[in-house]
Amino acid sequence: MNFINARNARLPGTPEPMHYWRGSGGIRIAGDSWGPRDGPLVLLQHGGGQTRHAWKGAGEALGAAGYCAVAFDARGHGDSDWAPDGHYGQDVMVRDLECVVAALGNRRPVLVGASMGGGTSLVAVGEQHVDATALVLVDIAPNIESEGVKNIQAFMNLKPEGFDSLEEVAQAIASYQPHRRRRRNLDGLAKNVRLGADGKFHWHWDPLFRVATRNVEQRTKRLETCAANLDLPTLLVRGGLSDLLSEQGAQAFLKLCPTAEYISVTGAAHMVAGDRNDIFANAVIEFLARAVPVHGEPLRSPHPARPHDDPDQDIVDVP
Numbered sequence: 001m002n003f004i005n006a007r008n009a010r011l012p013g014t015p016e017p018m019h020y021w022r023g024s025g026g027i028r029i030a031g032d033s034w035g036p037r038d039g040p041l042v043l044l045q046h047g048g049g050q051t052r053h054a055w056k057g058a059g060e061a062l063g064a065a066g067y068c069a070v071a072f073d074a075r076g077h078g079d080s081d082w083a084p085d086g087h088y089g090q091d092v093m094v095r096d097l098e099c100v101v102a103a104l105g106n107r108r109p110v111l112v113g114a115s116m117g118g119g120t121s122l123v124a125v126g127e128q129h130v131d132a133t134a135l136v137l138v139d140i141a142p143n144i145e146s147e148g149v150k151n152i153q154a155f156m157n158l159k160p161e162g163f164d165s166l167e168e169v170a171q172a173i174a175s176y177q178p179h180r181r182r183r184r185n186l187d188g189l190a191k192n193v194r195l196g197a198d199g200k201f202h203w204h205w206d207p208l209f210r211v212a213t214r215n216v217e218q219r220t221k222r223l224e225t226c227a228a229n230l231d232l233p234t235l236l237v238r239g240g241l242s243d244l245l246s247e248q249g250a251q252a253f254l255k256l257c258p259t260a261e262y263i264s265v266t267g268a269a270h271m272v273a274g275d276r277n278d279i280f281a282n283a284v285i286e287f288l289a290r291a292v293p294v295h296g297e298p299l300r301s302p303h304p305a306r307p308h309d310d311p312d313q314d315i316v317d318v319p
Contacts, residue, residue, distance in 0.1 A: 040298070
């Protein structure tokens with residue numbers, strides 16, 4: 001099978017992945033890591049349309065605290081291969097996660113997931129596909145706001161023909177995130193876009209991810225069932241300004257999983273780690289110090305994981 005690799009479209013000077021692993025079907029998954037290799041494993045999964053770079057600040061903080069933090073690009077995103085069949089459903093994402101866990105020695109991981117990555121993590125744990133030690137969900141839950149979904153999709157649908165300059169990319173991001181101070185140095189944007197054969201800048205993900213069919217009702221029911229099944233230390237982090245996860249949606253999750261801890265980060269919107277990484281990273285490290293201490297055993301004892309079966313219809317999560 002031939003894989004579509006966007007690596008050659010990476011802009012000059014942008015960071016090379018530290019690692020590559022094989023995902024489901026042999027697709028290549030790109031990742032970075034921070035901290036001691038023998039520290040408790042923390043896997044960081046980004047949201048739809050993002051890349052592993054969204055976790056750099058949090059990964060560095062976790063590494064400094066003694067954890068082995070690993071962030072990877074989901075299939076079709078960043079430096080990972082694009083799926084030959086254009087398939088980006090929740091189940092194939094879970095299988096990719098299982099492959100990464102196996103490649104890292106089948107160590108029991110902490111799963112940290114934002115948006116789409118949070119949905120993948122919730123399914124992986126709630127359906128017992130991955131024996132995790134703890135779970136951190138970042139601005140995602142079974143019940144989310146349709147208006148927030150529309151806003152994300154509208155942003156992702158901007159300029160499908162590509163941007164003429166990084167300045168134009170910066171303007172699009174500033175319009176979507178008006179609460180953030182607009183960056184003057186555009187170099188940091190380069191790692192989130194690719195240069196197309198047409199000479200234009202495009203987001204660093206497969207356009208087929210954007211057009212995939214999404215079944216919100218089916219997604220909600222599945223994630224509600226997964227949330228009710230959770231029996232491990234869980235932290236839900238909501239951006240106080242988020243238009244995707246409302247306070248009501250967060251409280252609905254806490255009713256399904258009453259043992260979960262919850263924080264709302266003031267001044268942060270949907271991209272919590274990017275908006276207030278200082279607060280976010282400190283909250284996660286404080287939570288993990290109790291649930292999965294660097295020197296000590298995790299609170300949750302090992303659980304058997306069951307193999308993931310191919311579903312009749314795999315659905316794509318909302319970004």
